[in-house]
Amino acid sequence: MASLTAEQGTPDVLWESIRQEVTDMAAREPVLASFFYASILSHHSLEEALAYTLAQQLGNGVLSDLSIHQVLLEAMTEDTETRDRMRRDLSAYVERDPACNHYCMPLLYFKGFHALQVHRVANWLWRRQRRSLALFLQNRASEVFGVDIHPAAEIGGGIMIDHATGLVIGETSVVEDNVSMLHSVTLGGTGALAGDRHPKIRCGVLIAAGAKILGNIEVGQGAKVGAGSLVLESVPAHTTVVGVPAKVVGHPREAEPSREMDQRINGGEG
Incomplete structure (x- = not known):
């Protein structure tokens, strides 16, 4: 019988797909059967499985994995938005990453x-003023x-x-829906001033490896930031910027470069 989503009472198709993927993998690789059972098959929902996987990695001598598991599951159970965005993130990997052909891969x-x-x-x-625990996590x-x-950073879904590795996102950053980023990206400030001081990344943006976007500036909807770029000024929507400092060099063909993941500067520009 299919698992039910708490808010809708309808079959959780994504969770059932993940369970079937892992069942098939366990049959092909028996040495990992116990790992797959503990991580996925012993749980009743995607949220339970994710909370278990994260807690196993985050627990330490100060705060046990059981205590962390309870906190994670509390958030995922109570907050519909957290659950929805997590599921959209999971789907984004399968849709955009050619190395990811199973929903269970990001999860595991x-x-x-x-x-x-x-x-x-x-x-x-x-947001619930439990800030010491938030900083601990x-x-x-x-x-x-x-x-x-x-x-405190606000991050959308998908x-x-x-x-x-090496990704940094500062306190007052905003990342809207359907954004893709690679390793060593920084959304940072430009000094020691307090207040709203970090970038605002709009929907559909692609930020390639090593790009540094600094200050309270905006990267417009559907823009593309080239690898290794240093962005110090706002980027217009649907443009490609590259360089140190970054300059406009073209316009992506795609409305949302984040979905296509085409990081070329020449040849892929309209």
């Missing part, structure tokens, strides 16, 4: 997905995954963070 193995979901819980805690995620996202 991809630290970019893991770090983002820890942030979603930390943000939920931050940020710190653990930074240690474990090499990804540092401030709990986000893919590929490889993820």
Whole structure:
């Protein structure tokens, strides 16, 4: 019998697909059968499985994996938006990453997905004034995954963070829906001033590896930022910028470059 989503009472097709994927993998690789059972097959929902996987990695001598599991599951159970965005993130990996051909892969193995979901819980805690615990989770995620996202940063759904190592997102950053980022991207400030000081990334943006976007500036909808670029001024919608400092060099053919993941500067521009 299919699992039911709590809010709709309808079959959870995504969760059932993941269970079937893992069942098939366990048959092909019996040495991992116990891992697949503990991580996926022993749980009743996608949220339970994700909370278990994250807690196993985040627990330490200060706060046990059981305590962290309870916090993660509390957020995922109570907050519909957190659940919805997590599922959209999961789908984004399968849609955009040619190395990802199963929904279970980000759930089990991809630290970019893991770090983002820890942030979603930390943000939920931050907004409820449970800020010490939010900062604890940020710190653990930074240690474990090499990804540092401030709990106050606002991040939409359908986000893919590929490889993820070295990613930094500052406190007042905003990342809207359907954005793709690669490793070593920084959404940072430009000094020690307080207040609104970090970038605003609009829908459908693609930020390639190593790009640094600094200050309270906007990267417009459907823009593309080339690898290694230093962006210090706002980027118009549907443009491609590259360089140090970044300059406009073209216009992407796609309305949302994040979905196509075409990081070329020449040949792919309209």
